[in-house]
Amino acid sequence: MSENKRRDELEVVGVEEVRKSGLDVNKLIDKLVKATAAEFTTYYYYTILRMHLTGLEGEGLKEIAEDARLEDRLHFELMSQRVYELGGELPRDMRQVADVSACADPYLPENWKDPKTILKVLLEAEQCAIRTWNEVCEMTLGKDPRTYDLAQRILQEEIEHEAWFLELLYGRPSGHFRRSYPGEGPLSKKGSK
Ligand SMILES: [Fe+2]
Numbered sequence: 153m154s155e156n157k158r159r160d161e162l163e164v165v166g167v168e169e170v171r172k173s174g175l176d177v178n179k180l181i182d183k184l185v186k187a188t189a190a191e192f193t194t195y196y197y198y199t200i201l202r203m204h205l206t207g208l209e210g211e212g213l214k215e216i217a218e219d220a221r222l223e224d225r226l227h228f229e230l231m232s233q234r235v236y237e238l239g240g241e242l243p244r245d246m247r248q249v250a251d252v253s254a255c256a257d258p259y260l261p262e263n264w265k266d267p268k269t270i271l272k273v274l275l276e277a278e279q280c281a282i283r284t285w286n287e288v289c290e291m292t293l294g295k296d297p298r299t300y301d302l303a304q305r306i307l308q309e310e311i312e313h314e315a316w317f318l319e320l321l322y323g324r325p326s327g328h329f330r331r332s333y334p335g336e337g338p339l340s341k342k343g344s345k
């Protein structure tokens with residue numbers, strides 16, 4: 153194969169098979185870029201949110217916010233690779249990342265000194281992530297096993313994150329006990345694939 157062969161002329165069986173399954177690959181890439189961008193923006197904003205969990209009450213919440221923050225970075229890394237395998241790309245300009253994100257920016261709330269306001273922002277972000285990854289799972293089920301596998305692993309962790317914040321806000325039990333180490337990502341860390 154000529155080294156000069158253009159990227160769009162290459163035979164990519166891994167993409168062809170997805171196309172043959174009836175999936176619109178461009179639509180999938182678009183969805184994945186938006187969902188992946190949301191993971192990155194969330195990781196960024198969670199850094200600020202976690203930083204503002206201060207005082208006696210905030211201290212107990214830092215670790216759990218940190219787990220959710222670091223796991224979002226893992227989600228970004230896990231799905232970025234898939235975007236490129238499929239022939240897509242992430243925005244080359246960092247400024248566009250938040251603009252294309254599938255979820256609203258989880259800004260630091262005005263009255264952040266009440267940690268509950270921060271927990272509510274975290275909860276909403278997790279709920280958006282669940283909807284987004286669930287849509288990816290529905291799109292790819294039975295059609296693109298690799299994207300499905302990655303998306304369902306992310307989805308499982310997002311469901312855990314939602315349950316953690318629901319428990320902290322409303323006392324609804326989540327079965328949570330601390331990760332083995334911060335941001336473990338039991339299903340999304342490298343080596344778990
Ligand atoms: Fe995430």
Ligand SMILES: [Fe+2]
Pocket residue numbers: 220223224278281309310313
């Ligand atoms: Fe999350």
